[in-house]
Amino acid sequence: MFKYLPLLWANLGRKRLRTSLTLASIVVAFLLFGLMQTLRVALTGSPELAGLDRLITMHKTSFIQSLPLAYLNRVKGVDGVLVASSQDWFGGMYQEDRNQLATFAIEAPTFFEVYSEYQLPPEQKQAFLQDRSSAIVGKLVAERFQWKVGDTIPMRSNIWTRKDDGGNVWPLKIAGIYEASNGDNQSIYMHYEYLNESRAEIRDMIGWVVVKVSDPDRSAEIARNIDALFVNSSTETKTSTEKAFIQGFANQMGNIGKLLTMVAAAVFFTMLLVTANTMGQSIRERINEIGVMKTLGFSGRGVTSLVLAEAILVTAIGGLIGLGLAALVSKGLSAAVAQFFPVLGMPAATWGIGAVLIVVLGSLAAALPCAQAGRLKIVDALRKT
Known part of the structure; x- marks a missing residue:
């Protein structure tokens, strides 16, 4: 031919x-x-980049409603759960309103166990874990604003205010610059303890729980067991795979x-x-x-x-x-x-x-x-x- x-x-x-x-x-x-x-x-x-061995536990009614911090330890005790880590949406802005950055308050000690694809030098990781007022930033966002390790950046939240001065700016010291193999190199991660101790509203509440399971084939069973812990409580939960969580979040727009x-x-x-x-x-x-x-x-x-x-x-x-x-x-x-x-x-x-x-x-x-x-x-x- x-x-x-x-x-x-x-x-x-x-x-x-x-x-x-x-x-x-x-x-x-x-x-x-x-x-x-x-x-x-x-x-x-x-969603194709979501972890096959990760589940997300959130409020049954809506993604924007919080869960009690006490739920985290109860989830960690469920059979089949290797590790669980909490996250909270911070709503960060840098300098100008148009510079809206995906900023999360995380339980730092367990974060890297759940998200093994997030890599940074050991000394930077250790510095982040030891300093509650520090943060790690994605490689691309660091390049965009020309940030380097050791810089202190004023991150403004459109959700939370500080209890000491009523302001909405949290100074964050950059302890490390991470690179993620899943493509998300634009986010900022700060300590949940820093946010929880400083904010004026709803203390000891978290946004959602990320769960790493021992056997992905048991994900549906483990999800049911987690939700069963809080059934008929004032704050019921809905647990799904990370892929379903991401897709469901997108489908809110249709x-x-x-x-x-x-x-x-x-x-x-x-x-x-x-x-x-x-x-x-x-x-x-x-x-x-x-x-x-x-x-x-x-x-x-x-x-x-x-x-x-x-x-x-x-x-x-x-x-x-x-x-x-x-x-x-x-x-x-x-x-x-x-x-x-x-x-x-x-x-x-x-x-x-x-x-x-x-x-x-x-x-x-x-x-x-x-x-x-x-x-x-x-x-x-x-x-x-």
């Missing part, structure tokens, strides 16, 4: 304007597909996956119609040539294969250009919206899905022209003028 590539390329160049417009529609379709995949990752925090699938389907359907129309018109213009090819010995199957290859070729060119542009655009956007979307970028799986779509859509677009070319008789073809 490769020896026919010059022929396929020549056929695409017959009507350059028509081919260019068809390519443009394909490029736009795959560009939008790549950007929608990027948007899905940004809005969901990429079913992101369903919405993006519908948009992608509409875009690709339009592209399919354009490509099919182009291929059909191209075949009608080349009926005489197809008759000559069959006269020279090309079988119906051979002619059909060439038509199919032509459709897949034009779809592949447009698809690869579109996905390449999507990757470049998503990379350019990552720095601009990093404070809102810590995990932003076109997932690698998009290229694999795109390759499948290229073959499927190219084949569908060529289905009718292939049937026409395959059934065409030599006499009928040569009779056409």
Whole structure:
């Protein structure tokens, strides 16, 4: 088939304007597909990166409602729980309101046991654990603001106020700069004890509990056992896998996956119609040539294969250009919206899905022209003028 590539390329160049417009529609379709995949990752925090052995215990009613601190030790005692660590949302802003940073108050001693993918030098980790007023920051956010270890940054909270002066600024000394293999290098982690001792409101309350289980296959059982501890209490809990927690948080804005699938389907359907129309018109213009090819010995199957290859070729060119542009655009956007979307970028799986779509859509677009070319008789073809 490769020896026919010059022929396929020549056929695409017959009507350059028509081919260019068809390519443009394909490029736009795959560009939008790549950007929608990027948007899905940004809005969901990429559930695929969630730990398989982690559960999240939160308030049964809402994510924004707190749990008593005493719940943490009770969760740690459940059979199958290796370690549990609390987290609280701080709502951090740096210097200006537009610099909103994902800031969490954590139980520091157990945090690194739950999140082993967060790595930093041992001396920085030790300094963080020993100083309650310190924090660790992600590599990317440190580079963005040119922070270094030892700097003290004033983090302003839009939720909590200090009991000593009524202000909402917490000075945090940077004890370390971490790098996470899961892609979240934009967050800030401070000590829960520092926040709890300093804030004026609702002391001894936590946001949620992150649980690391001994056996991921028992996750559903362990989740039920945790929730059973607090059933019929004034503060009941809901425990789910970390992936379900992230996805559920994203779905508060609606079913992101369903919405993006519908948009992608509409875009690709339009592209399919354009490509099919182009291929059909191209075949009608080349009926005489197809008759000559069959006269020279090309079988119906051979002619059909060439038509199919032509459709897949034009779809592949447009698809690869579109996905390449999507990757470049998503990379350019990552720095601009990093404070809102810590995990932003076109997932690698998009290229694999795109390759499948290229073959499927190219084949569908060529289905009718292939049937026409395959059934065409030599006499009928040569009779056409």
